[in-house]
Amino acid sequence: MSQQHNQQPQKPKTPFTRTYLILGIFSLILGVALGIYTSNLPVAKPQLSAATLLEPPISIEEPGLIDHNGQPFGLQELRGKWHFVFFGYTHCPDVCPTTLFIFKSVAKQLKENHDLYNKTRFILTSVDPERDKSNVLKQYVQFYNPDFIGLTGDNKKIYNFSRALGVIYVRNKPLDNDPNNYGVDHSAAVLLLNPEGKLQAVFSAPIKPDALLKDFQSIVTYYKDIH
Amino acid sequence: MRIYQTFILILAMALPAVIFAGNHPLHISQGMIQAGPPNAQVLAGYMILENSSDKTIVITGATSPLFKQVEFHQTFTEGGMMRMRKQEQLSIPAHKKLILKPGSYHMMLINPTRSLQPGDQVPVTIKTSSKNSLTITLTVKLPDSGMQEHHHHH
Numbered sequence: 465m466s467q468q469h470n471q472q473p474q475k476p477k478t479p480f481t482r483t484y485l486i487l488g489i490f491s492l493i494l495g496v497a498l499g500i501y502t503s504n505l506p507v508a509k510p511q512l513s514a515a516t517l518l519e520p521p522i523s524i525e526e527p528g529l530i531d532h533n534g535q536p537f538g539l540q541e542l543r544g545k546w547h548f549v550f551f552g553y554t555h556c557p558d559v560c561p562t563t564l565f566i567f568k569s570v571a572k573q574l575k576e577n578h579d580l581y582n583k584t585r586f587i588l589t590s591v592d593p594e595r596d597k598s599n600v601l602k603q604y605v606q607f608y609n610p611d612f613i614g615l616t617g618d619n620k621k622i623y624n625f626s627r628a629l630g631v632i633y634v635r636n637k638p639l640d641n642d643p644n645n646y647g648v649d650h651s652a653a654v655l656l657l658n659p660e661g662k663l664q665a666v667f668s669a670p671i672k673p674d675a676l677l678k679d680f681q682s683i684v685t686y687y688k689d690i691h
Numbered sequence: 692m693r694i695y696q697t698f699i700l701i702l703a704m705a706l707p708a709v710i711f712a713g714n715h716p717l718h719i720s721q722g723m724i725q726a727g728p729p730n731a732q733v734l735a736g737y738m739i740l741e742n743s744s745d746k747t748i749v750i751t752g753a754t755s756p757l758f759k760q761v762e763f764h765q766t767f768t769e770g771g772m773m774r775m776r777k778q779e780q781l782s783i784p785a786h787k788k789l790i791l792k793p794g795s796y797h798m799m800l801i802n803p804t805r806s807l808q809p810g811d812q813v814p815v816t817i818k819t820s821s822k823n824s825l826t827i828t829l830t831v832k833l834p835d836s837g838m839q840e841h842h843h844h845h
Binding site for chain 1: 727731732
């Protein structure tokens, strides 16, 4: 009895194994083909309302700047996190405070609702390094948010950094015979650098906090998809 | 009886303000000074200036005991930059308004005599070409959180 039972399933063993083998090979081919096909499919472009996405992102040269604590700040510091960069100066009454209050509002929303806050930093780069030394910038940016970064440094290096990001600025002649009473006109765009330290997107003025936040999240998702 | 007394009291309190405002053809509303960092050397003042008279009002300057200098400036976009132009005077035509707001005309308050906090009251005297100056009090305020964008549209 027991022998018959043992022998019976052994008889059709070969055709079954062949079927499984064929099925297996077919599945494997299908899987590989599907994999190749989908990996070559373009990732859907993010729908952006305020930002201009740069593809490919633009590499920048070593900025070689100084942060608000007097520490060197360059490509190494830019890597690993997203950075919003704005160019301005502490003697700027209108556009710069308005933009920094927008940064403050965006940072607050990021902190409340998203873990993205820990991967994002906000920078004010001074276009007036003569008056904006590290200690001045520190007190200035930290009024808006203790995590904000202020950058200053050598005039030429700030100029090169601004040009690399498509920003222009012009220092005006002093008013009322007071050498300290001068303004610096500058682009009011907000630049977004990706975690490789490359220019990934540009937000043109006027900056709208809700649109900036929404587009930023779309860009981060898109960036993850293509990497 | 008590309601009547309260009404008289409110009226009595409101009367000086009415007379004061009624005396001057220039009306100022929604005035504020935007709060800034403790070491800010310049702050911006925003407000609505309204001319209720039949003649153009020309503002020739402003002063404040809490600032070394007060100027009027206009922010405008030119050549891809936000530029600022000092306004030696501001003209408000008869029965028209001039809105001082972010990214546009604004009062620029330079070199504060002390660090100003939100809630601080700042007296500002606005001078006009008719030598009829007007003193107002502007409160230092933080902007409405996240509401910046709405200012740009109006």
